Amino acid sequence: MSEDMLDQIKKEITANEIVMFIKGTKEMPMCGFSARTIAVFKELGRPFKTVDILPDPRIRQTLSAFSNWPTIPQVFINGKFVGGCDIVTEMYQKGELKPLVEAAFSKK
């Protein structure tokens, strides 16, 4: 695992209230699961950062080893791994996601 890459990933996770590692960009997601996850967070109306994992395969390798999660997207809120598309969608439908997001922003 690349140490530099791991440091960079950790920095993104701690520096942003919400950060998601996706395929493509917010404007042009390259995978349906990434697109669906973006749509959920757009609905919640708080700013979020996306990191495209496609340009460098080491991002995904390092990230998946770090989070013990094999698939993309991966969402982190308030420095903590929340899950991928399924978990985020389920949490949103059950009303669990909004309080988590709001808590991350009210901490400032």
Add this chain to the structure above:
Amino acid sequence: MAPTEIKRRIEQGIPGARAQVEGAEAHYSAVVVAPAFEGKSRIEQHQMIYALFREEMANQTIHALALKTATPSEAQSEKGL
């Protein structure tokens, strides 16, 4: 990989699990109910299943495995599982 093979692997790999699996061509979805999920977070429940397919997910035999997990008591209170 056939959905029946995915189902078999989940049910063998997680004690007491009951799985419904659909899909084809590297995109699958599974609903899994297992007593072994009791006391575990959703992330941990999904990790238990992903762990059974580490190789297939790494080499993209499985590109996507959408998961919905529940304990038997959750499955009873949530109809449709």
